[in-house]
Amino acid sequence: MSQTVTLTIDGAKIEGQPGQMILGAAQEAGIYIPRLCHKDGLTPHGSCRVCTVMVNGRPMSACTTPITEGMVVENDTEQISSLRRDLIDMLFVEGNHFCMFCERSGNCELQALAYRFGITAPKYPYMFPDRDVDATHPDIMIDRHRCILCGRCVRSSQEVDGKNVFQFVGRGEEKRVAVNAEAALADTNVDVTDAAIEACPVGAIIKKRVGYVVPIGKRLYDHKPIGSEIEADGAVTAK
Amino acid sequence: MSEALVTAVKDICQAHECDRTRMMDVVQAVNDKYGYVSSEAMDLIAEQLSTHRVEVESVVSFYAFLSSKPKGKVVIRLCNDVIDRLQGADRVGQAFVEELGINFGETTPDGQLTLETTPCIGQSDQAPAVAINDVIIPNVSSDKAREIVRELRQHMDPARLVKQHGDGNNAHPLVGSMVHNNIRKRGDLLFTPINRGEAVRKALAMSPVEVIRAVKTARLRGRGGAGFPAGMKWEFTRGAPGDRKFVLCNADEGEPGTFKDRVLLTELPDRVFAGITIAGYAIGAEEGIVYLRSEYRYLIAFLESVLEQRRKDGLLGRNILGKEGFNFDIRIQMGAGAYICGEETALISSCEGLRGDPKNRPPFPAQKGYLDCPSVVNNVETLCCVTKILELGPASFNEFGSDRSSGTKLLSISGDCKQPGVYEMPLGVTLREVLEQCGGADAAAVQVGGASGQMVGPKDYDRKICFDDLATGGALMVFGPDRNILKVAHAFMEFFVEESCGYCTPCRVGNRLLMDRLEKIMAGLAEPADLDYLKELGQTVKTCSRCGLGQTSPNPILTTLENFRPVYEAMVKEETQGFQATFDLAQAVAEAEKIAGRTSVHAHA
Ligand SMILES: Cc1cc2nc3c(=O)[nH]c(=O)nc-3n(C[C@H](O)[C@H](O)[C@H](O)COP(=O)(O)O)c2cc1C
Ligand code: SF4
Ligand code: FES
Ligand code: FES
Numbered sequence: 001m002s003q004t005v006t007l008t009i010d011g012a013k014i015e016g017q018p019g020q021m022i023l024g025a026a027q028e029a030g031i032y033i034p035r036l037c038h039k040d041g042l043t044p045h046g047s048c049r050v051c052t053v054m055v056n057g058r059p060m061s062a063c064t065t066p067i068t069e070g071m072v073v074e075n076d077t078e079q080i081s082s083l084r085r086d087l088i089d090m091l092f093v094e095g096n097h098f099c100m101f102c103e104r105s106g107n108c109e110l111q112a113l114a115y116r117f118g119i120t121a122p123k124y125p126y127m128f129p130d131r132d133v134d135a136t137h138p139d140i141m142i143d144r145h146r147c148i149l150c151g152r153c154v155r156s157s158q159e160v161d162g163k164n165v166f167q168f169v170g171r172g173e174e175k176r177v178a179v180n181a182e183a184a185l186a187d188t189n190v191d192v193t194d195a196a197i198e199a200c201p202v203g204a205i206i207k208k209r210v211g212y213v214v215p216i217g218k219r220l221y222d223h224k225p226i227g228s229e230i231e232a233d234g235a236v237t238a239k
Numbered sequence: 240m241s242e243a244l245v246t247a248v249k250d251i252c253q254a255h256e257c258d259r260t261r262m263m264d265v266v267q268a269v270n271d272k273y274g275y276v277s278s279e280a281m282d283l284i285a286e287q288l289s290t291h292r293v294e295v296e297s298v299v300s301f302y303a304f305l306s307s308k309p310k311g312k313v314v315i316r317l318c319n320d321v322i323d324r325l326q327g328a329d330r331v332g333q334a335f336v337e338e339l340g341i342n343f344g345e346t347t348p349d350g351q352l353t354l355e356t357t358p359c360i361g362q363s364d365q366a367p368a369v370a371i372n373d374v375i376i377p378n379v380s381s382d383k384a385r386e387i388v389r390e391l392r393q394h395m396d397p398a399r400l401v402k403q404h405g406d407g408n409n410a411h412p413l414v415g416s417m418v419h420n421n422i423r424k425r426g427d428l429l430f431t432p433i434n435r436g437e438a439v440r441k442a443l444a445m446s447p448v449e450v451i452r453a454v455k456t457a458r459l460r461g462r463g464g465a466g467f468p469a470g471m472k473w474e475f476t477r478g479a480p481g482d483r484k485f486v487l488c489n490a491d492e493g494e495p496g497t498f499k500d501r502v503l504l505t506e507l508p509d510r511v512f513a514g515i516t517i518a519g520y521a522i523g524a525e526e527g528i529v530y531l532r533s534e535y536r537y538l539i540a541f542l543e544s545v546l547e548q549r550r551k552d553g554l555l556g557r558n559i560l561g562k563e564g565f566n567f568d569i570r571i572q573m574g575a576g577a578y579i580c581g582e583e584t585a586l587i588s589s590c591e592g593l594r595g596d597p598k599n600r601p602p603f604p605a606q607k608g609y610l611d612c613p614s615v616v617n618n619v620e621t622l623c624c625v626t627k628i629l630e631l632g633p634a635s636f637n638e639f640g641s642d643r644s645s646g647t648k649l650l651s652i653s654g655d656c657k658q659p660g661v662y663e664m665p666l667g668v669t670l671r672e673v674l675e676q677c678g679g680a681d682a683a684a685v686q687v688g689g690a691s692g693q694m695v696g697p698k699d700y701d702r703k704i705c706f707d708d709l710a711t712g713g714a715l716m717v718f719g720p721d722r723n724i725l726k727v728a729h730a731f732m733e734f735f736v737e738e739s740c741g742y743c744t745p746c747r748v749g750n751r752l753l754m755d756r757l758e759k760i761m762a763g764l765a766e767p768a769d770l771d772y773l774k775e776l777g778q779t780v781k782t783c784s785r786c787g788l789g790q791t792s793p794n795p796i797l798t799t800l801e802n803f804r805p806v807y808e809a810m811v812k813e814e815t816q817g818f819q820a821t822f823d824l825a826q827a828v829a830e831a832e833k834i835a836g837r838t839s840v841h842a843h844a
Contacts, residue, residue, distance in 0.1 A: 047743050175740075
């Protein structure tokens with residue numbers, strides 16, 4: 001017997017499985033809830049807050065909140081879009097994102113989200129932090145200037161690769177991704193084929209010698225906004 | 240790698256059965272022994288606890304009282320809370336700097352003494368206060384600061400700095416502290432004599448469900464700030480599936496301006512431990528943990544001795560008071576300097592030997608708490624109330640307080656008033672009555688509920704302190720007419736920027752943005768639009784943050800904007816003739832000038 005849970009998202013009735021999170025249930029129904037720290041298959045993290053939705057009128061992260069019967073979810077409203085814009089803005093100004101010459105440009109989830117939300121320039125002042133670059137590994141590079149602390153590398157390494165290459169250290173503004181070695185990435189058991197390397201949504205963990213190989217026009221988000229692949233699949237579409 | 244280090248770390252790990260979840264105790268023991276946790280030590284700990292080195296580093300780097308770099312044998316931590324600052328902490332700090340010949344954050348060249356600042360250490364009623372290793376020296380002056388340094392240079396023994404003891408159990412041989420209780424008003428419930436064992440005996444005569452009912456009948460609501468009904472929380476935890484359950488007593492007391500739990504732990508530890516035991520009986524737990532903030536470590540030997548006595552008296556251990564099958568014991572988990580660990584799910588993370596990151600909710604601790612087992616987290620004072628409810632009976636407890644808020648509340652009062660200290664007041668008392676009692680009637684502003692609370696002015700003094708009106712975990716910080724409200728709000732924002740765990744975007748980034756913009760206003764460089772910016776940004780941080788820290792951290796700004804708007808308005812100017820007052824050309828080119836090694840004519844015109 002397969003039970004289902006019924007809920008509404010922006011008025012549209014959808015069904016999901018018990019235990020499913022709002023984000024996942026929406027996705028299966030063809031509704032895109034913007035996200036950054038979430039990656040399908042990994043334990044939900046709930047850190048970027050870009051997936052914030054209103055659940056029965058209260059703000060919750062859609063990636064960590066399980067669906068319940070009769071739940072009323074708001075996703076695509078002006079109020080929520082404005083909050084999401086603020087969060088995306090914060091991630092931009094917190095780091096050093098020079099998209100115009102970044103190797104990840106066009107394939108970057110942060111950049112793509114900014115486009116989806118019509119952000120051309122952040123409204124908050126840039127912080128221009130001074131962060132470390134780790135280019136010690138022959139095939140992989142970490143540029144922490146672009147790191148958004150989503151923890152996708154941390155979880156992928158643990159949960160998919162069965163390793164523990166990355167972990168957060170420091171607190172608050174000092175928080176950063178560290179590697180499991182005294183010095184640097186080259187001293188870890190990371191491999192260029194690790195899922196953790198693919199997991200980075202931005203240009204913070206990149207493979208060497210493959211930058212810019214995909215020409216402009218052929219990159220992931222060159223033609224369609226991020227999320228449209230989900231919206232294209234499903235039965236219901238967000239308004 | 241030295242043999243001695245290998246042996247020492249192994250011993251420490253083995254003393255904790257190489258249990259990874261006891262990482263906090265392990266790293267603290269190593270930190271105590273060496274003054275820091277070195278890179279080699281991290282490798283050794285990881286090996287012993289069967290984890291990864293980066294996991295150890297992750298924990299060590301989270302807590303302010305743990306260090307991965309060498310520190311002096313003695314660490315002087317000056318409390319830089321706003322109340323301490325108003326009472327001269329800056330001058331005291333200057334005296335330390337001069338006498339030591341180093342700045343804050345530095346260690347003397349001989350490697351002996353380190354000077355740091357630290358947020359509220361729970362002694363705002365005797366500010367400025369300084370923590371020297373585990374020794375608290377309250378009411379320090381600049382002269383005293385100089386004396387302390389000179390003396391330490393001679394013997395390097397913080398314990399010998401204690402010249403006379405405070406009142407009550409502060410003078411107990413196992414405490415031996417200069418701290419004063421400053422109990423200014425004893426109400427009818429908490430600060431009353433105890434009959435040890437009475438409450439536990441009465442509870443054990445009832446069924447667990449009856450105990451929960453009694454707590455519900457008494458309408459006890461949490462005293463830690465959120466005011467959640469205690470009986471309901473217990474019922475959820477009791478009903479949650481699981482063989483192993485836990486009671487966690489929140490003695491992190493990190494909210495700036497709060498110190499009442501310190502006094503309860505000093506004077507009424509039996510009432511606290513009885514409350515934990517009763518909670519354990521009610522929910523079906525066998526283990527209780529007191530999460531004690533590091534700043535109160537001077538109490539630990541004493542608290543351990545009280546626990547030991549309770550074991551001897553049959554109030555803890557197996558078959559408590561002869562009740563067949565009721566086994567319960569309590570251990571103390573030390574924190575290591577992180578305000579966020581007072582948040583219940585962060586507290587659980589920390590007890591599990593992890594970084595003090597809050598957890599995603601749901602699931603709530605009642606379903607999945609410590610070690611994924613159903614757990615109750617209650618504040619020290621809440622648990623004292625539980626004991627009192629059992630002593631008196633729920634109906635009598637209910638007679639105190641107001642309609643919807645039963646009982647009394649301990650208030651930690653500090654700042655510009657004649658008698659700072661702890662007051663036990665019936666819930667429902669007006670702020671005005673409280674101010675009159677503490678000698679703060681001419682207050683221009685009162686911060687209710689600590690840094691995360693709200694700043695109110697005279698028009699709100701007739702409001703009631705209770706769960707439905709001015710709700711508070713108990714901190715009242717009083718500010719006289721000469722105080723600069725913006726400076727106060729700024730000090731609170733600095734605190735939140737420092738104490739955010741950094742997990743979620745709005746809190747990690749947003750609090751910094753708020754503080755920066757407030758600074759711009761304070762510097763007279765802002766426009767009226769900046770006030771709207773603060774309001775909108777503050778709202779985003781509150782709405783989107785993951786835990787209670789970020790959900791309340793903009794309050795100092797938002798409530799001062801609301802209640803003291805003229806103070807802000809006086810600092811902002813409309814832009815004129817298309818010139819942005821906010822743009823400081825001289826400052827903008829300063830760095831370039833420095834690099835170029837010359838000055839720009841235009842910028843200084
Ligand atoms: C950032 C933050 C810090 C907190 N600090 C404390 C604290 O030091 N002591 C405390 O009892 N509760 C604190 N709380 C509240 C706890 O999360 C929790 O609600 C409380 O311990 C529950 O106990 P109670 O119901 O008995 O009040 C804090 C909450 C937040 C969000
Ligand atoms: S609001 Fe977010 S960053 Fe702030 S303390 Fe809570 S989880 Fe950490
Ligand atoms: S995707 Fe949900 S918080 Fe990041
Ligand atoms: S384009 Fe987004 S990080 Fe480089």
